[in-house]
Amino acid sequence: MSYFLVLSKSHGDSVLSQYQRLRDDHRMCDIVLETRGVQFPAHRSLLACASDYFWALLKEHTRESQQTLPGPLRLPALTPTGLERLLDFIYSSWLRLSPATLEETLAAARYLQVTSAVELCGRYISDNLALESCCFFANVASRYGLSGALEAANAYIARHMRELLGSGGDRAGLTELNLGSLQEALGAEDVPGVRESDLLRLALDWLDRNELPPLHSNLLLSRVRFGLVGLQELGQLTAGRPALRTPFIRSLVDKALRYHTQGPLQPLLQSAHTRIRASGDGHVLLVGGGPEADRPQRLVQSFDPESRTFRTLATQLPGRLQHHCVCAIGGFLFVLGGEEVEAVGESEKTAVMTVSERVWRYDPRFQCWAEAEPMIQRRAQFACCVLDGVIYAIGGRVESGEPALTTAERYNLRAGCWRKSVTLPHAVHGHACAVLDKSIYISGGIHGEAIESSRDVLHLDMLQGHVWAKRAAMSIARFGHQMATVGERIYSFLGMYEQFCDIERYDPELDQWTRLRPLLNDRFCYGLSVTSDGRVLLFGGRKWHDGQEVVMSNVMEYDTESDAWRELCRMPGPLCGTQCVHLAILDTPAT
Structure with missing residues (x-):
């Protein structure tokens, strides 16, 4: 027996559209989600298909699945805005995102295990990096484990560090950056237009606002290439900043100070702390x-x-x-x-x-x-x-x-x-x-x-x-x-x-x-x-x-x-x- 297999591209959109109409009219809704006093009627079948969280919760052997008219399912960890944006996505495939609502939406998507929404949040971060938002996006990507978006944000920060440190940049955002992103920026090979002394001052300012144990502070400062900081400036910073006087960092500073006094031998004394940050062949x-x-x-x-x-x-x-x-x-x-x-x-x-x-x-x-x-x-x-x-x-x-x-x-x-x-x-x-x-x-x-x-x-x-x-x-x-x-x-x-x-x-x-x-x-x-x-x-x-x-x-x-x-x-x-x-x-x- 022969047969034809034909695909309707509009069928899936039509089904979701009908679900959205039922939701708008509060018809056939068999579950109510509640967070912080705000209720959202919904359809458990669609929720279970879209969310791994609801799939596990509403399986046949659970108490919630046996109740014909259950009471509100409380989700206190979510905000009304985040839950509403995520429900809109489940019912329409469209996810409304902005910097103001990104974190609430992402928290809801991560908590309810809506994988496709999490991926869209990561793509939104990668595609909308800008000077005024890159530090915030890096922190969000770090908190919610968006590895691809975090990598893109870290690369953007390093590549635009000069503008961020400038008068019109987001220097305050840099001092609020998560530790991992700052370490990546200080360890980047290509940070165009930035003097090493500016990176050192950034690291020291960050440590003034974010207290770290000496071990973690040393790890952060070791990313700075002290041999690229001028002799006089390096001496002044060392005298005034306690973070530079720990035994480990002091050893790096002393090595850089000795390098500056070597004159003709400097080309033979190159190391990771004296090599210019440059990608490729230069x-x-x-x-x-x-x-x-x-x-x-x-x-x-x-x-x-x-x-x-x-x-x-x-x-x-x-x-x-x-x-x-x-x-x-x-x-x-x-x-x-x-x-x-x-x-x-x-x-x-x-x-x-x-x-x-x-x-x-x-x-x-x-x-x-x-x-x-x-x-x-x-x-x-x-x-x-x-x-x-x-x-x-x-x-x-x-x-x-x-x-x-x-x-x-x-x-x-x-x-x-x-x-x-x-x-x-x-x-x-x-x-x-x-x-x-x-x-x-x-x-x-x-x-x-x-x-x-x-x-x-x-x-x-x-x-x-x-x-x-x-x-x-x-x-x-x-x-x-x-x-x-x-x-x-x-x-x-x-x-x-x-x-x-x-x-x-x-x-x-x-x-x-x-x-x-x-x-x-x-x-x-x-x-x-x-x-x-x-x-x-x-x-x-x-x-x-x-x-x-x-x-x-x-x-x-x-x-x-x-x-x-x-x-x-x-x-x-x-x-x-x-x-x-x-x-x-x-x-x-x-x-």
Whole structure:
């Protein structure tokens, strides 16, 4: 026998509508619910189907189920408003919610075990988070065990902490926040725009209003990253706040105070209490460069790969630099050498360029520069890299027209000085550098007094003898290019002067280069950075157009997996000669 199965979408709504009419007319009602003197006639069959509480209460063997006309069923734990809103939901599937009635409705839904109403309350909290309500919603979600809504509220509070602490925010709400949510906020990795001292003051103000045993107070304060609080402010707070003088917290404070006095060693002393709060890979810093050649500016920009947005930092480079190098150790930025460019004359059309040996260190925690130990030699158009916490500066030139350098040097932060490293087999400048598996690779550049660019690749293995050895040459001679390590391969990109736009990939196991998909246009003097998922970003640069050099203002992305190029976004303006490094920064407003 065959048959058809057909669904009526309106049937369920129709049945509930008829139940609602019977309720409104007080017809066929066989139970009365009462709370605080207010009575609500209802139908036990519908209540039992909608509520696990009523299902258990009105089963056949209970006294209530045997009574034809029972007296009012008293529910003193509920409010009339909460019970009325919940009955309206049971009879219509519509739940009326507002911040004023949320907790009463949620209490009724939780007490009567109407699971679908509880879920709607959680969704309402997650979808209606705002500055004026997020702390209240977090407390409600915590009290009633709404884990999803609580997680959303906690994330919102951390993400908008700057606004909440500001003059128009709900600072009073923060001091009334439940302990778990405050701990989550203080332990969050991404709290944009907030200084650590503000978080510390918030925790201390919260403890002034909410008395906790020392164990719980210590647990709360241990979420603060004391190394990110300034030396003077940390000392003042410690002297005036008893909560900071318990033995455990005092040990954390003392450790932070010692960290502040370590100066050059700070990059090696990073811990959970000195690491900047930042999610993901942090930002790409674009250090130096400018809108035209040989006119670098002192600006430092940050690029967020997730939002694809640029921001000019309040800090500026100590000088106008070009052909410099940058690197990062322990969350600190190092800017090495290059040409210091000083414009002269009233029109500033003339520039004096001096090759420098100076090294600058930037601390993003406190947005300050400090001059580090200078290199042994002045260097421009050189290469630098970091291997095992040691900075290497390799080759380069001293002055234009003079012979290039064969020397290399390394800076060990613990020793606090530069020392000579393995000498190159020939002088070179304009070369590129990359690190892979405890080894340094350099490629191309111009050797000695040669005129033409080179295809040569040199390799320095730190584990098997400190000697530069030749590897397979690139397929194209390059100068002013860049290299990047992605996974277990090295990529070589573009170059200067040569009219090409090819890239190639090096496999160290096969000692072999492979040509890849070229960029559509040539480009040089660009910035380059690699994301954690293997995408290479090219920032700005110059290209040739109708015999003229044109400065670019876009960001190109190369996907190493698919061997494909695309334009990712536009920059705020044309930029060439910048150097890039990944670094976590405090996303605080400029002052």
